[in-house]
Every structure is written in C-alpha cells, then in structure tokens.
Amino acid sequence: MRAELAGLREQALTDIAACQAETELEAVRVRYLGKKGSLNAILRGLGGLSAEERPAVGALANDIKDEILARIAEKASELASDGLRRSLAEERTDVTLPGRARPRGHTHPLRAVEQEIVGIFVAMGFSVAEGPEIEDDFHNFGALNFPPDHPARDTQDTLFLTLADDALLRTHTSPVQIRVMRSQRPPLRVIVPGACYRRDEPDATHSPMFHQVEGFMVDEQVTFADLKGVLVHFLRRLFGPETGVRFRPSFFPFTEPSAEVDIACSACAVTGRPTPGCRVCRGKGWLEVLGSGMIHPNVLRAVGYDPEVVRGFAFGMGIDRLALLRHDLDDLRLFFENDLRFLGQYPS
Numbered sequence: 001m002r003a004e005l006a007g008l009r010e011q012a013l014t015d016i017a018a019c020q021a022e023t024e025l026e027a028v029r030v031r032y033l034g035k036k037g038s039l040n041a042i043l044r045g046l047g048g049l050s051a052e053e054r055p056a057v058g059a060l061a062n063d064i065k066d067e068i069l070a071r072i073a074e075k076a077s078e079l080a081s082d083g084l085r086r087s088l089a090e091e092r093t094d095v096t097l098p099g100r101a102r103p104r105g106h107t108h109p110l111r112a113v114e115q116e117i118v119g120i121f122v123a124m125g126f127s128v129a130e131g132p133e134i135e136d137d138f139h140n141f142g143a144l145n146f147p148p149d150h151p152a153r154d155t156q157d158t159l160f161l162t163l164a165d166d167a168l169l170r171t172h173t174s175p176v177q178i179r180v181m182r183s184q185r186p187p188l189r190v191i192v193p194g195a196c197y198r199r200d201e202p203d204a205t206h207s208p209m210f211h212q213v214e215g216f217m218v219d220e221q222v223t224f225a226d227l228k229g230v231l232v233h234f235l236r237r238l239f240g241p242e243t244g245v246r247f248r249p250s251f252f253p254f255t256e257p258s259a260e261v262d263i264a265c266s267a268c269a270v271t272g273r274p275t276p277g278c279r280v281c282r283g284k285g286w287l288e289v290l291g292s293g294m295i296h297p298n299v300l301r302a303v304g305y306d307p308e309v310v311r312g313f314a315f316g317m318g319i320d321r322l323a324l325l326r327h328d329l330d331d332l333r334l335f336f337e338n339d340l341r342f343l344g345q346y347p348s
C-alpha cells in the first residue's frame, strides 16, 4: 500500500507540472483527492492492514494529500503570473495613435442669420422680445386691424388648432407687437425673432414652418423718416454699405401708410443694370426683403395707446429667404432637412 501511495504521489505531481490552466489544475485535484478520487480508492484498503501499520500509513496518506494541495496552489500562482507576463509581452498599447475625433455641432445657418439681424438692431438700442407660437384670433388678426371677414385672413392660410375656439398657429410675428404694447408703455424699440406657420405645400420657396423677425418703434415723435433711416441702415449693415434700397407703396391692415422694401439684386449689381433672365431676381433688378409701415391708429387704440399722442413704425421680414440670398442658395428645404453634409458647409 505504501508503494501504491508513492506511485499516486509521483503521478499527481507529474500531472500538476503539466497543467497549462487553472481549470486543468482543478480537474487534477478532483481526480486524485476528490471523494471518488484515487487517494480514497487506495485508503479503502486501510482496513486490511494490521493495527500497528494502519496509523503510519494513514499519516503518510495525509502528508501526500497536503503535498499535492500545496503543489496545486503553487502551480496556480505560477500560471497566473505567467499569464500577466505573456500579455505584457504580447499585447501593446500604442500611445502615439491619434484619438477618435468627436464631431462638433455649430449654429444652424438660419439661426446664424437670425442672430446677425437681431444683433444689428440691438446695436441700435432695440431690445429683444418673444411671443407664443400658439396664438388666438385677437392677437394674430383682430388687434392688428384685420376686419372679421377680411380676405387677408384667408390669404394668410392659417393653421387652426382644436385646443380652444380660436387657437391657431401664428401666421406672422406681428402679434408680438400687440403683446408687448399691451404690457409696456412707450418709448419702445423692440425686435422679435420667431417661428411662424402657414398652410403651405413645401417646395423650393415655401415651408409650412418658417421664420420672421418683426421690429417696431413707438414714441411721441416717430415719423416715416425714422422708419427709412433705421431700415436703410439695417439693410446696409446686413448686405454691404453700397447696397441699393428702395421703398414701394404697399398695403397691410396694421400699417398706414405701408411700404415694401427692396434691395438691389446683388447678382445684377455686378453689371450695374438688371440682367434679363437673372437667376436671383428674374430680371427685375430688385429683391423684396421686408414689409413695413407706420403703425395704424386702430392698432394703437387696440392696445390702449392714444394715436394723437404716440406714433410708431413697424416692419417684418422672412429670415429663411434672407438666408437663401445670403448663401446664394435656391431651395428652402435644404434648411429643414438637417442633412449634416449640407449644414457642415456653414460653420458658424
């Protein structure tokens, strides 16, 4: 039996030395020392030994068991440090590799033009106001002197909401004139950027959601000359100091007199005369950029001002079209598709 134990010890130590992984070590332990392992198989013969022999052989079996366990633990830690050494030797981190660039966002080209416009008026002492995109009939039409059945309400192609009887998406930024004038007293110089909505089929020049900047000034001595001075200055800041500007008589319910304002076509300006078939102005030589006028006495009355005491001028422009002009583009949809290949060309 001693010879059997010695053989087992010999074999177990050889097996342990040959192990390449922790799982193999565990298999060796179970094979030799487990309940059904070879050591127990040998020890079952213990009963056949003499009473003097038994304790000595039992002690020998225990020593062998301890030795095998110790060898297994030793081998396990050898394997672990081998693994570390190997991965240090074989795996490399190249610290000179460039990092992964994260794409950076920037201001949308429409917003950039809006900020530029607002900035020019802020420099002239205007303050910025905003109003709700969900409006009611009073602010969007009634107080702006649209009579109840005025066809202008149809031409505005209003999007009505079912929220309340007269809830609608504002068709222009002019209702913010009403909101500001009803909550503040003159003198006022205010600029109002914002989104507007109309029932339009989207195409190169129409979008059901678009952007305007509204502006107005109210004080005791305001005249049409102030309107002209402010708008000419503004347009020359935006489009260049030499830009030609002209005022054409027009009509809006909320202004009297009213004027539409054109700038000389920048494409034709190069030749100095309207160019037949010009892509930008279609041969007219002028581009309409805003609507304006002296605030109608009925509007002043609707907000509780006395038209005998204060007067004002107002103007409104579409930002989207100005941004097309600014970037020499011809399709509004480019601004709303949010294709990063397009937007990326207009870093702020």
Ligand code: DAH
Pocket: 171, 172, 173, 174, 214, 215, 252, 254, 255, 290, 291, 292, 293, 313, 314, 315, 316, 317
């Ligand atoms: N609200 C007008 C529109 O959407 C633009 C406009 C014209 C605004 C004349 C004004 C103005 O303040 O005086 O077509």
